[in-house]
Amino acid sequence: MEFLTSYQKQIATSLQTFNAGKQPEGLYAPIDYLLALGGKRLRPTLVLMSCEAFGNPAASALAAAQAIEVFHNFTLMHDDIMDKSLVRRGAQTVHEKWGVNTAILSGDAMLIQAYACLHEYDASLFKSLTTLLSKTALEVCEGQQFDVDFEARTDVDIALYLEMIRLKTAVLVGCAMQMGALVGGASEQAAKQLYTFGEKLGLAFQLQDDYLDTFGDAAQFGKRIGGDIIENKKTILVHALNKQGTAAQQKALQKWLADKPANEAEKIAAVTTLFKESKADKATLDYVRQYTAQAFDALDKVSLDDEYKQRFISFGNWLMKRTH
Amino acid sequence: MEFLTSYQKQIATSLQTFNAGKQPEGLYAPIDYLLALGGKRLRPTLVLMSCEAFGNPAASALAAAQAIEVFHNFTLMHDDIMDKSLVRRGAQTVHEKWGVNTAILSGDAMLIQAYACLHEYDASLFKSLTTLLSKTALEVCEGQQFDVDFEARTDVDIALYLEMIRLKTAVLVGCAMQMGALVGGASEQAAKQLYTFGEKLGLAFQLQDDYLDTFGDAAQFGKRIGGDIIENKKTILVHALNKQGTAAQQKALQKWLADKPANEAEKIAAVTTLFKESKADKATLDYVRQYTAQAFDALDKVSLDDEYKQRFISFGNWLMKRTH
Numbered sequence: 001m002e003f004l005t006s007y008q009k010q011i012a013t014s015l016q017t018f019n020a021g022k023q024p025e026g027l028y029a030p031i032d033y034l035l036a037l038g039g040k041r042l043r044p045t046l047v048l049m050s051c052e053a054f055g056n057p058a059a060s061a062l063a064a065a066q067a068i069e070v071f072h073n074f075t076l077m078h079d080d081i082m083d084k085s086l087v088r089r090g091a092q093t094v095h096e097k098w099g100v101n102t103a104i105l106s107g108d109a110m111l112i113q114a115y116a117c118l119h120e121y122d123a124s125l126f127k128s129l130t131t132l133l134s135k136t137a138l139e140v141c142e143g144q145q146f147d148v149d150f151e152a153r154t155d156v157d158i159a160l161y162l163e164m165i166r167l168k169t170a171v172l173v174g175c176a177m178q179m180g181a182l183v184g185g186a187s188e189q190a191a192k193q194l195y196t197f198g199e200k201l202g203l204a205f206q207l208q209d210d211y212l213d214t215f216g217d218a219a220q221f222g223k224r225i226g227g228d229i230i231e232n233k234k235t236i237l238v239h240a241l242n243k244q245g246t247a248a249q250q251k252a253l254q255k256w257l258a259d260k261p262a263n264e265a266e267k268i269a270a271v272t273t274l275f276k277e278s279k280a281d282k283a284t285l286d287y288v289r290q291y292t293a294q295a296f297d298a299l300d301k302v303s304l305d306d307e308y309k310q311r312f313i314s315f316g317n318w319l320m321k322r323t324h
Numbered sequence: 325m326e327f328l329t330s331y332q333k334q335i336a337t338s339l340q341t342f343n344a345g346k347q348p349e350g351l352y353a354p355i356d357y358l359l360a361l362g363g364k365r366l367r368p369t370l371v372l373m374s375c376e377a378f379g380n381p382a383a384s385a386l387a388a389a390q391a392i393e394v395f396h397n398f399t400l401m402h403d404d405i406m407d408k409s410l411v412r413r414g415a416q417t418v419h420e421k422w423g424v425n426t427a428i429l430s431g432d433a434m435l436i437q438a439y440a441c442l443h444e445y446d447a448s449l450f451k452s453l454t455t456l457l458s459k460t461a462l463e464v465c466e467g468q469q470f471d472v473d474f475e476a477r478t479d480v481d482i483a484l485y486l487e488m489i490r491l492k493t494a495v496l497v498g499c500a501m502q503m504g505a506l507v508g509g510a511s512e513q514a515a516k517q518l519y520t521f522g523e524k525l526g527l528a529f530q531l532q533d534d535y536l537d538t539f540g541d542a543a544q545f546g547k548r549i550g551g552d553i554i555e556n557k558k559t560i561l562v563h564a565l566n567k568q569g570t571a572a573q574q575k576a577l578q579k580w581l582a583d584k585p586a587n588e589a590e591k592i593a594a595v596t597t598l599f600k601e602s603k604a605d606k607a608t609l610d611y612v613r614q615y616t617a618q619a620f621d622a623l624d625k626v627s628l629d630d631e632y633k634q635r636f637i638s639f640g641n642w643l644m645k646r647t648h
Contacts, residue, residue, distance in 0.1 A: 027469040078432060082425040101406040101472070104428060108402060109465040111435055116458040123447040130454060134440040141433040145351040148425070 001314055007045040007058060011069060014062050030094045030106040034073050037089040043176040044069040050180025050194055053308035061183040064129060067117035068176045074110035075140060077103055128182050136175040143168025150234060158239045170202030193302045200295035201316055204288050210235035211284045214272055226268035232257045237280045245278035292320055325638055331369040335393060338386055354418045354430040358397050361413040367500040368393040374504025374518055377632035385507040388453060391441035392500045398434035399464060401427050452506050460499040467492025474558060482563045494526030517626045524619035525640055528612050534559035535608045538596055550592035556581045561604045569602035616644055
């Protein structure tokens with residue numbers, strides 16, 4: 001997918017000088033440090049892709065793409081404090097390198113800069129984009145809080161879990177698509193359909209991520225397998241087992257989740273077996289398929305040139321084809 | 325000043341239901357807790373006052389006033405984490421009551437909500453207000469970072485110190501005035517002049533606050549006298565002494581600032597004497613007078629009904645008349 005690489009390059013180049021020369025350095029250097037660490041830059045790529053699909057040059061959506069990428073990195077900077085994470089994209093997290101206070105304040109500045117990126121659009125488009133950003137940003141905060149709350153609750157069912165990950169991760173993918181479409185000149189309706197495509201694809205991707213953390217191939221998945229099990233994370237697999245597993249399976253899972261085992265491999269093997277026996281693995285894959293199908297259904301309804309529709313299909317297939 | 329009380333009531337009432345019933349409670353309850361603690365609500369009051377002065381009802385600026393008040397309280401929530409403050413307006417700070425992670429996330433949500441308050445304005449006004457908010461908000465972050473940097477530096481002169489407090493506190497007062505004027509239908513030029521009135525008044529107020537912390541009357545000032553001296557804060561008094569004091573006075577001040585004295589009263593008395601002997605107290609009052617005069621000069625240039633101009637003059641005099 002050459003178009004992806006081209007978009008990624010445009011975004012990376014535009015972010016290289018994002019805060020060049022600005023003072024105080026103590027505020028802006030941590031922002032540029034995090035932005036330079038890279039990542040796949042999928043969200044801003046989607047902004048450019050959507051804009052071009054509706055007939056405006058990708059460059060006209062670069063500011064909106066920056067807004068999305070800067071906002072996303074703001075959430076990473078603050079989430080890393082909350083999670084006490086030491087490493088992000090193979091490098092020290094901002095709060096590890098500069099301290100918590102810097103990570104709070106530079107993160108705040110990033111959130112403001114995400115809004116400021118949108119200033120270059122005319123008043124009517126600016127209002128549509130900014131309103132969408134505020135709605136999405138608040139949903140992301142709500143998702144983060146639900147995630148924290150749910151770790152301490154025992155009454156969370158699958159529907160609540162799905163709503164949490166929709167807010168925490170999927171809405172921003174939808175927002176990226178819709179922003180690009182709006183800058184591209186799409187109708188309100190078409191832009192909303194692209195939002196749905198992004199939102200459902202984001203959900204499918206996140207659920208697949210839960211699945212691959214336990215059932216993926218370490219080399220292809222790029223992370224250690226079983227990490228969620230060791231951290232006792234309440235992923236979709238846990239919720240699916242709690243819904244459809246036998247009482248004995250549920251009890252066994254509870255016991256493992258409460259344990260800090262001497263032998264991690266033993267715990268991973270035991271919990272993985274429970275997920276298989278209860279068919280929580282299959283239930284999870286069903287959700288992934290269901291949301292992927294809903295995403296492509298939404299895309300199908302959008303009136304677009306075949307070339308550009310094909311790009312979205314390629315992107316969706318590429319995103320979801322990670323081997324398991 | 326009855327008009328002040330009436331504005332304050334409108335704001336307090338409108339904030340009572342700001343997040344009523346919203347979920348998750350863990351995100352929104354800390355926001356409403358901080359907003360309900362009150363404070364003088366001077367900044368949002370200025371928004372309503374400016375709007376009415378230009379001929380639109382105060383109620384039409386209520387959303388902009390909320391944006392300013394919510395933004396200001398966002399800065400308090402995050403500043404209290406950074407300063408490790410235990411008490412705000414006589415009550416527990418949010419991070420003391422709910423933990424640092426909650427104060428980070430609820431603060432983030434407040435910053436987003438400040439922007440969201442502005443959605444009710446039409447696209448053109450929305451863009452003017454939002455652009456002004458972003459510019460101001462970023463300046464406030466810069467001021468906060470300069471403040472942190474300056475505490476560790478020894479080469480900060482008065483000009484840098486004044487620029488820091490302009491960014492950290494004065495620009496938001498200017499922003500409040502300008503927002504109200506814009507909603508009120510003022511010309512760009514008149515709105516900018518009101519910004520200058522607010523900015524200069526904000527500077528004068530902050531410098532007077534530095535002065536009163538050492539030279540005020542405890543009962544009237546409402547805080548313990550000498551707190552800044554005990555905390556070794558580099559206020560305008562310190563910068564003025566470093567500029568115009570003798571080498572011996574500068575050396576004596578340095579010694580006191582490096583000390584954690586057994587006898588606090590002795591330290592306060594000694595440093596106060598140094599401020600007087602070096603005439604740092606008089607220099608500070610000169611700055612206060614100078615910025616107050618600049619504020620009223622800016623106001624004088626605005627074309628306004630006498631009744632409303634008189635209100636601004638009354639407000640300025642009331643703000644600056646705290647006894648010293």
